[in-house]
Amino acid sequence: MGAVLKVGLTGGIGSGKSEVSARLRAHGAMIIDADRIAREVVEPGTPGLAAVAAEFGEEILRPDGSLDREKLASIVFSDADRRAALNAIVHPLVGERVAELMEAAPEDAVVVYDVPLLVENDLAGMYDVVVVVDAPVETQIRRLVERRGMTEEEARARIAAQATREQRRALAHHVIDNSGSLDELHAQVDALWDELVRRAHTAPAG
Template identity: 45%
Template sequence: MVRRIGLTGGIGSGKSTVAGLLVAQGAVLVDTDAIARSIAQAGGIAMPALEAAFGRSVIAADGGLDRAAMRQIVFADADAKRRLESVLHPLIGTETQRQAAAAGEDAVVVFDVPLLVESGRWRAIVDRVLVVDATEATQRKRVVARSGWTPEAVDAVIAQQAPRRLRRAAADAVIFNESMTLAELETEVRGLWKQWAAATTR
């Protein structure tokens, strides 16, 4: 029975939209990126350690993490990226486990994990891996349109993520969200839910 689904995809692939459609089908969502943001906001439990590791330069005016400043640092320095992960990952892991346990044993839990393939540990945690895929050109276009980032900034994020071929190779199912309408995407998600999860939620 499928009760734990790992959801991943590159930036701009439409992964968050698919997550919302799975929730509409009855899944409980555990969003690791949302957890990362919450623990690094003003008053978040990660902030003292982040300030100790990186100094005041990564602290925004409101007391939370200046994500743009942090992004520039880790893109330029692999050691800084490792230090950031050493602070965030244990805290994210603890909160992820708490939310999954709170969902209950009968729930179908979708773990939205942008770096699922890169981390290497999720395959043993989830029953199925769902990858939302799109070409890099489409990823770039979507992120520039929604966020105002430069194409170069988007490319820097894409370069930090696993190549598409590796994500697809790790998948039990792939949704190629290149030119789908929302209705078509919803139909695809509903079909996958019926195949994987409907029998467990009756």
């Protein structure tokens, strides 16, 4: 007998969190990617997109009827009230979708929430286990420059806007060190998976 184990997975930009998430998914974890769900709930034809267009005007739609994310981002980025209005539409829809996915999870499932801003938004208390993917800042910068085409200045600015490594590590139950090779990363994730499964099977059903 077990219970669903809720795991919060986070890490700074360029830390390699998506690689860890993919490895956990391959093991059988149920991945809930809040960013991806936030995109899904405003796809063409959804009530979410209709509500966003009603709030922000038709100019935030592309000619094909999809959401012009860049234009919407430019509106809400510098205006806290408009950002709050957008969140008031999107967050409940994301919450409903996450609840549906959780409802469908078998007991003793390991559910991994991919939450980029877990530390920044003070969400650690929502999870049974917090896993932090950690990499040295210089490694993060190199990955962002090489893989995402950022300048070094852009990469440093993005990293500086997030929580520090120390803040993340302070909240972690498990730290995955992604400063080495892919094989070393996979070995750590595999060991973590074994422990998560053990916990899910022994946790009291609630």
